[in-house]
Amino acid sequence: MSFTDSLMAGLSLVATFEAFFALFAGICIGVVGGAIPGLSATMAVALTLPFTFSLQPITGILLLLGVYKGGIFGGSIPAILIKTPGTPASSATILDGHPMAERGEAGRALGMALWASCTADLVSNLALILFAGWLASFALSFGPPEFFALILFSLTIIAGVSGDSLLRGALSAIVGLLLATVGLDLVYGTNRFTFGDPNMMGGLNFIAVLIGLFAIPEVIAMAWNPTAHLGKARTLGQSKVTFADYRRSFKSIIRGSLIGVFLGSIPGIGAAPSAFLSYSEARRKSPNKENFGKGEIEGVAASEAGNNGVAGATLIPLLALGVPGDVITAIIIGAFMVHGLQPGPMMFLLNADIIYGLFIGLIVSSVFLFLVGSVAIRGFRFVADVPKRILMPAVLVLCIYGVFAVNNNIFDVGVMFAMGWVGYLMLRYQVPAAPFLIAFILGPLLEDNFRQSMLMSGSDPMILLRGPITWFFWALTSITIFAIVRNISRKAAI
Amino acid sequence: MKFTKLTGAVALGTMLSATAAWAEYPERAINMVIPYGAGGATDISARTIAEPLGDAVGKPLIMANVTGAGGATGSVAVQNAKGDGYTMLFARVGSHSVNPAMKATLPYTLDDFRFVTVYEINPVACAVTPASGITSMDGLIAKVAEGGVSYSSSGVGSLPHLASAMVLKEFGVANPLTDATHIPQKGGGAAVTAVLNGTATFLCTNSSALSSFVANKQMVPLLVTTSEPVVGFDAPTANELGKDVLNKLVGWTGIAGPDDLPDDVADKWGEWMAAATQDAKFNETMSARGSVIRLMDPIEANAFIQDQYKAFRDLVDELGMRIEG
DSSP, X not given: OOHHHHHHHHHHHHOSHHHHHXXXXXHHHHHHHHHSTTSOHHHHHXXXXXXXXXXXXXXXXXXXXXXXXXXXXXXHHHHHHHSOXXXXXXXXXXXXXXXXXXTTXXXXXXXXXXXXXXXXXXXXXXXXXXXXXXXXXXXXXXXHHHHHXXXXXXXXXXXXXXXXXXXXXXXXXXXXXXXXXXXXXXXXXXXXXXXXXXXXXXXXXXXXXXXXXXXXXXXXXXXXXXXXXXXXXOOOTTOOOOHHHHHHHHHXXXXXXXXXXXXXXXXXXXXXXXXHHHHHHHHHHOTTGGGTTSSOHHHXXXXXXXXXXXXXXXXXXXXXXXXXXXXXXXXXXXXXXXXTOOOSTTHHXXXXXXXXXXXXXXXXXXXXXXXXXXXXXXXXXGGGGXXXXXXXXXXXHHHHHHHHHHHTOHHHHHHHHHHHHHHHHHHHTTOOSHHHHHHHHHHHHHHHHHHHXXXXXXXXXXXXXXXXXXXXXXXXXXXXXXXXXXXXXXXXXX | OHHHHHHHHHHHHHHHHHHHHHHTSOSSOEEXXXXXXXXXXXXXXXXXXXXXXXXXXXXXXXXXXXXXXXXXXXXXXXXXXXXXSSEEEEEEHIIIIIHHHHBTTOSOOGGGEEEEEEXXXXXXXXXXXXXXXXXXXXXXXXXXXXXXXXXXXXXXXSHHHHHHHHHHHHTTOSOHHHXXXXXXXXXXXXXXXXXXXXXXXXXXXXXXXXXXXXXXXXXXXXXXXXXXXXXXXXXXXXXXXXXXXXXXXXXXXXEEEETTOOHHHHHHHHHHXXXXXXXXXXXXXXXXXXXXXXXXXXXXXXXXXXXXXXXXXXXXXXXXXXXXX
């Protein structure tokens, strides 16, 4: 079958009312699901899965993809409005999105999040369609040593989100690394820091830590000093994003999309590190460097581009290799299998019509996301206008419900409150929370890949330098550390 | 005085209502705990059976994923629940035979549960990549003798971990733990990827997790552990290779309650499962994923699980694989 034949076959498959309706409905479900803290994009996709069993394969898969993409964008809504990431992927969006909302620019931040998400989504989909084969083979050359080098480099992001004091940032990161070690040891399977409590065996729940660290300190601060915010007008969320904003952030959006595409095509990293990496790169390159973390719109653009850039790209390993890139695509693979489809190289030959149908659907999904997102923003941005004394109790209830719902475990709610106090103390002593979070996400990846590399080589550290990819990341790491050290010494000189 | 009376009255009331409840179990919704994450093999299996099962029960089934620690967190939640039949667990080979056999410090044992059914069996297959040049079990064993062979798994104490060790031992490798290297991964998807990208040499896991890779010729199956061949897997069965012992090495999903679950509740579950597994759509969905529907009643299920557990425990003792601490 030639390219045009496949394209036409795909078009005839997907050009039905049901297929487009499923995609549209999926995006709506995703945006709402993602916007509810605790009901992450993963959960929304998992809950939608059983409904796809009775649908046509393409319709069902488009429904799930819609939920996925909508969910990743939807997560940015509570991140900006109430400092509670709806999905882990949108934690980077908090850094600048929430200060913007505090300044009364919730509408502008949300608008930028949407524009950046849609642009990144489009770039990501195009990358999938044009370079799937190439990126997939690139992804397969990522073994534990390559992962280790990449994660090590990613840890340098911490310097970028530490704010004024690198020491405070490092302290925050070390606490994050420490708490990430709770749970079962990967290689020996023994208990670490569980204190004999079965609830601790699974490690600290990521979403509980995330919400505890960001949302709860706000609630505590409010309860501590209920009138502190009066006078600081949190004006109406009427402000809108302008084309000039978009153009100014365009470079960061494209850079973020490409980072998303690369990290998304490598199985096992996920959207959160990509958002942080994109954010820190944007900060490094931006003329408004000083403004990052205080409500810089380019920061919102970069982190949203980083996480939505992953959404299309995770389908690269899924379709080209049959390997799920993250938890969500693992669920989507389930939908393929139920319909007797086996993702992988042969699918491009056997079911080319479905592949091309998916491609067409994906391109359309970026447009749908824009439409649904615009409506959602119009509805949600008035949350910013709700008086804080009403908003905060509501946020608390949402957080408790959300964290409980993740795992149906009351212990996680306790973790959230404990982390809330940690976060509150960090807030009081001006220790930034973002390095904690990055370390908490990347720490286990760093450790696991290091130990897997050591198992592979029989404890010979030279395996960490085994090929060009590792050399590349080691070089990047050295250059970045050199730059950080030089900056510090310059500051010290002044 | 007054207090004692009140307590007595309350206790009497509870007992009465409890007796009334037994008469017409279930009189309210039943909580079903899935100890693994959304989208995993256990989750999909549980949610697929939930539909016909809910019809058979006549009351809603509330599905809740309680994840963590290789299924231990969710299992403990049910272990500690009241044995009234309103909190039940989707038990899986990993959480209820491999883990108890391997982990000395697990907060529960098999005796803490009463199994009411096993409804699904998953054959286990071992596979390598075409690039490895290995085409048969003999080839793999020869490579092990040369050294440098490793196997991936979805984690320490998972079925793939134990399966690889068991297969190597049955095929005459003197010390599977030192002659081949175990490279644990986080999750089943990562375990397959590790073999595809050359981090590990081979993997033994549920055939359903490998079927698409075998169909796409990204992997070569070496062995299936069932006595019957598995559709799509061009590999000898364990029996054809003369290793009948490996028939015990299969994945399964079942339902369990706390150990004090009354007999009549267990019987009810037996009836419901018999009805639910007749459902055509359920059978179709599960077979498409490579599972074999095989319904066991409460007695058979208990015997099956105990039998597998003992086999695994003996292997763990013999190889010194037990995880202490």
